[in-house]
Amino acid sequence: MTDTPQTPRTTALDALHRSLGATMTDFAGWDMPLRYASERDEHNAVRTRAGLFDLSHMGEITVTGPQAAELLAYALVGNIATIGAGRARYTMICRADGGILDDLIVYRLAETEYMVVANAGNAQTVLDALTERAEGFDAEVRDDRDAYALLAVQGPNSPAIVKSVTDADLDGLKYYAGLPGTVAGVEALIARTGYTGEDGFELFVSPADAEKLWQAxxxxxxxxxxxxxxxxCRDTLRLEAGMPLYGHELTTELTPFDAGLGRVVKFEKEGDFVGREALTAAAGRAETAPPRKLVGLVAEGRRVPRAGMPVVHDGQVIGEVTSGAPSPTLGKPIAMAYVDAAHAEPGAPGVGVDIRGTHEPYEVVALPFYKRQK
Known part of the structure; x- marks a missing residue:
């Protein structure tokens, strides 16, 4: 028997994307717009003006109840109890062996209500893990993936654009905060978050309201x-901003410490959490004998590195590219890669990428490649 391929899911904006001439692609089981015209123009618009994204493939999971915070503190590596109402936090969910199942944003919507936003490809895995870990807690885990469409406005002009269609206090809305409000007459959770390295907003709305909001x-x-x-362009924007992508910089084979993101693990929080023992050991290893480190690579030539290509020094493999693309902002190819600690310092000599048998020279740089002027 052969498996019949699953028909990709579509967002509430599918017909609109097609009417705009979008090139569609299957991404994590969803039919999503890859580009509308020129991805370079789209990238540059976000860096200099503003871009509008449909991110409705992301996975929303609501956790409610008297012990919602305790459940999330046990299930995730972060200290959820210290998130104030109306604020958000970047965190991770790990296996018992410390391997990363997904990186997440957790929004505290009310005293005992949280929204966990997972990556599209991991949403079911995260939902299953939270449901399993909820046993014994007075809390409910609810799959709300069908309850939300998610639109994002990103770029330096995004505050002016969103301000013009809402009376919500955007000036008082800090980075990594969210508040309920009305945008263009539509009920929304307005979050000052994003994955582009620019200021911007992510707007969680009912799928029935998505098209009206997009048009407004x-x-x-x-x-x-x-x-x-x-x-x-979302991928090249996040790459320039040094933001990890699950399946590339983050996998179940890596702990947060391997990925250079040990800061998200909060050992000081009360009680046990899944992976504590393994992560304690990983933290110790990272201090004494650092594993490969995540670095930036900037090409001296024009050839573009891709995920999986070997990083080399004097003919020896010293690492592996995890993400690579032409950088519209820098005007040359860039990559993120895990490399041996001995070659991870910025300016480390003799480092190259093996691109189909040719060792192309690359400069090792600190991440991120791009940081916006505040």
Whole structure:
């Protein structure tokens, strides 16, 4: 018997994307816009003006009840109890052996209500893990993936655009905070979060309201350079900003400490949490004998490195590329890679990438490649 391929899921904006001439792609089981016209133009719009994204493939999971915070403190590596209402936190969910199941954003919506946002490809895994770990806690884990569409406005003009269609206090909304409000007449959770390295907002709304909101934002941004943007430029934007992508920089084979993100693990929190013992050992190893480190690589030539390509020094393999692409902002190819600690310092000599048998020279740099001016 052969498995019949699953039909990709579509977002509430599917027909609209097609009417705009989007090139669609299957991403984590969803039919998503890859680009509308030029991915370079879309990338540059986000860096200099603003871009509008459909991110409705992300996985929303609601955790409610008297022990919601305790459950999340046990299930995740972060200290969830210290998130204030209306705030958000970047964290991870790990296996008992410390391997990363997913990286997440957790929003505290109310005293005993949290929304966990997982990556599309891991949403079911995260839902299953939270459901299993909820046993014994007075808390409910609810799959809310069908309850939300998610639109994002990203870029330096995003505050002006969103302000023009809401009376919510955006000036008082800090980075990694969220508040309920009305945007273009639509009920929304307005979050000041993003995955581009720019200021911006992510708007969680009912799927029935998604098209109305998209059109209103498009009109509001017309004079401010807003254009629709696909997943292709989202990838080059996050790469320039040094942001990890699950399946590339983060996997079940790596702990947060291997990924250079040990800061998300909060050993000081009360009680046990899944992976504590393994992560304690991983933290010790990272201090005494650092594993490979995640670094930036900037090409001296024009050839583009891709995930899985070997990083080399004097003919020896010293690491592996995890993500690579042409950087519209830097004007040359860039990559993130895990390399042996001996070659991880910025400016380390003699480092190259083996691109189909040719050792192309690369400069080792500290991440991120790009940081916006505040």
């Amino acid at each position: 934002l498009t009109e509001a941004g017309a004079g401010l350079g807003l254009i629709p943007c696909g997943l292709s």
